[in-house]
Amino acid sequence: MNKLILSAAALALMAGAATADTIRMxxxxxxxxxxxxDDDGEVAGFEREVGDKLCEIAELECEWVTNEWDTIIPNLxxxxxxxIIAGMSITAERDEVIDFTQDYYPPTAxxxxxxxxxxxxxxxxxxxxxxxxxxxxxxxxxxxxxEYATLDDTIAAVQNxxxxxxxxxxxxxxxxxxxxxxxxxxxxxxxxxxxxxxxxESDTELKAKLNAAIDAMKADGSLNELLIKYFGEETTTY
Numbered sequence: 001m002n003k004l005i006l007s008a009a010a011l012a013l014m015a016g017a018a019t020a021d022t023i024r025m026x027x028x029x030x031x032x033x034x035x036x037x038d039d040d041g042e043v044a045g046f047e048r049e050v051g052d053k054l055c056e057i058a059e060l061e062c063e064w065v066t067n068e069w070d071t072i073i074p075n076l077x078x079x080x081x082x083x084i085i086a087g088m089s090i091t092a093e094r095d096e097v098i099d100f101t102q103d104y105y106p107p108t109a110x111x112x113x114x115x116x117x118x119x120x121x122x123x124x125x126x127x128x129x130x131x132x133x134x135x136x137x138x139x140x141x142x143x144x145x146x147e148y149a150t151l152d153d154t155i156a157a158v159q160n161x162x163x164x165x166x167x168x169x170x171x172x173x174x175x176x177x178x179x180x181x182x183x184x185x186x187x188x189x190x191x192x193x194x195x196x197x198x199x200x201e202s203d204t205e206l207k208a209k210l211n212a213a214i215d216a217m218k219a220d221g222s223l224n225e226l227l228i229k230y231f232g233e234e235t236t237t238y
Contacts, residue, residue: 026081057213089192103194114165124164127154
């Protein structure tokens with residue numbers, strides 16, 4: 001009987017350890033090619049591959065969770081998942097609420113895209129995704145900002161004539177420029193300090209493990225391979 005009790009206790013301890021190493025990776029699932037839902041209903045894209053590799057290197061069990069962008073930070077803080085890996089730029093304002101790893105995507109440009117080259121970027125109506133640094137930027141210009149829940153919604157707004165242009169991460173806009181008749185308008189705008197994994201401020205051990213894994217991916221070239229795979233040969237790499 002004692003042996004059975006000890007065995008049960010040992011199994012319970014092992015299960016607890018496994019649970020402690022299960023990390024819920026929070027993403028939007030609506031921002032291709034960073035993250036999206038594939039035909040099988042699974043999270044896919046650049047950040048799925050990066051996240052899975054980080055967990056492999058850090059010897060963590062990972063589960064993927066999707067959440068709407070505009071509540072993605074509050075739901076991290078409240079414990080609905082353990083990380084944000086969703087194309088989130090590192091900014092001082094966000095860093096006051098959560099913590100970030102080092103960047104796994106270098107600082108890159110944001111851009112305007114429209115269906116015509118003669119749109120008024122300074123006095124026109126510009127679409128931006130809610131709670132993004134791009135929406136914040138437009139709000140400080142002379143243009144009228146209209147916010148939408150997803151990138152796809154901003155694109156649809158331009159196509160429907162609701163707005164004159166969209167302002168977003170340039171890499172996210174490339175497919176629409178190449179395939180949907182959009183064009184880049186005006187100058188590229190550098191914003192943010194690169195893209196990092198968001199974690200709760202109390203999760204210092206998790207942050208350290210992920211930072212070490214990002215270091216490893218930068219050192220062995222695997223992070224650059226994924227950047228080129230999803231964003232092309234011209235993208236900024238490490």
